[in-house]
Amino acid sequence: xxxxxxxxxxxxxxxxxxxxxxxxxxxxxxxxxxxxxxxxxxxxxxxxxxxxxxxxxxxxxxxxxxxxxxxxxxxxxxxxxxxxxxxxxxxxxxxxxxxxxxxxxxxxxxxxxxxxxxxxxxxxxxxxxxxxxxxxxxxxxxxxxxxxxxxxxxxxxxxxxxxxxxxxxxxxxxxxxxxxxxxxxxxxxxxxxxxxxxxxxxxxxxxxxxxxxxxxxxxxxxxxxxxxxxxxxxxxxxxxxxxxxxxxxxxxxxxxxxxxxxxxxxxxxxxxxxxxxxx
Numbered sequence: 001x002x003x004x005x006x007x008x009x010x011x012x013x014x015x016x017x018x019x020x021x022x023x024x025x026x027x028x029x030x031x032x033x034x035x036x037x038x039x040x041x042x043x044x045x046x047x048x049x050x051x052x053x054x055x056x057x058x059x060x061x062x063x064x065x066x067x068x069x070x071x072x073x074x075x076x077x078x079x080x081x082x083x084x085x086x087x088x089x090x091x092x093x094x095x096x097x098x099x100x101x102x103x104x105x106x107x108x109x110x111x112x113x114x115x116x117x118x119x120x121x122x123x124x125x126x127x128x129x130x131x132x133x134x135x136x137x138x139x140x141x142x143x144x145x146x147x148x149x150x151x152x153x154x155x156x157x158x159x160x161x162x163x164x165x166x167x168x169x170x171x172x173x174x175x176x177x178x179x180x181x182x183x184x185x186x187x188x189x190x191x192x193x194x195x196x197x198x199x200x201x202x203x204x205x206x207x208x209x210x211x212x213x214x215x216x217x218x219x220x221x222x223x224x225x226x227x228x229x230x231x232x233x234x235x236x237x238x239x240x241x242x243x244x245x246x247x248x249x250x251x252x253x254x255x256x257x258x259x260x261x262x263x264x265x266x267x268x269x270x271x272x273x274x275x276x277x278x279x
Contacts, residue, residue: 009251010250021036028078029074038074042067044066044127045067048066049063058116060100060120065093068093069128070128070134070135090125097117104116131260137270145205150270153198154263157194157223157228160189160193169182172185178235187228195221203216222273223273231261
């Protein structure tokens with residue numbers, strides 16, 4: 001219960017801060033919100049770098065290189081909407097990684113080339129590339145609605161998965177080995193409630209969410225499902241690194257990645273579904 005109390009306190013702080021950033025600071029296409037996302041991505045990249053370096057393998061880039069992708073996304077949408085700046089930045093970072101290995105690899109006779117390249121590219125992509133899709137939300141029409149609704153879907157999935165698991169999950173845990181404490185009941189609750197919110201958004205606010213209830217249900221379901229996947233993926237990273245949490249920065253939750261794993265994985269599918277159902 002002590003951990004649960006810390007989670008509640010953290011949520012009571014984080015949610016008002018999010019609302020204030022989005023509602024009260026819309027200047028420069030929600031620059032304040034975007035800067036917070038970039039800062040969290042930088043911290044998450046540092047944690048990911050530490051997880052990848054548990055075997056003392058030296059990665060080719062600094063630990064915060066992934067933040068360049070959310071930054072490129074903001075600059076692209078703000079100043080160069082016709083230039084695929086984010087894609088070019090990604091290609092540059094990957095290309096530079098491969099090029100640097102030509103020199104770095106000589107230190108061990110290129111025995112660690114595959115592992116160094118793979119880990120460095122992963123550190124660029126995760127969480128940076130996934131987090132860059134959150135920046136896109138700031139440039140949508142009715143951006144405050146879509147930003148807050150996205151976080152509502154992800155947070156409600158995590159919250160109701162916890163409560164459904166506590167109430168109904170005692171006999172159906174351990175199905176997914178990477179996270180044995182999670183239950184089938186929790187997974188179902190974490191999917192159904194955001195799906196219902198998705199359907200209700202179309203009914204309650206049709207002037208903003210210009211899609212039907214069925215499409216809203218799919219939006220909520222898809223977003224929640226990828227949020228669950230994101231949590232499981234980060235669990236696999238931690239198990240591989242043999243650590244319980246990615247860090248200790250956030251009370252009751254561990255590190256930054258422990259708190260944003262669902263968010264960053266859900267963001268691309270949320271954006272993609274919005275583009276399809278609102279087209």
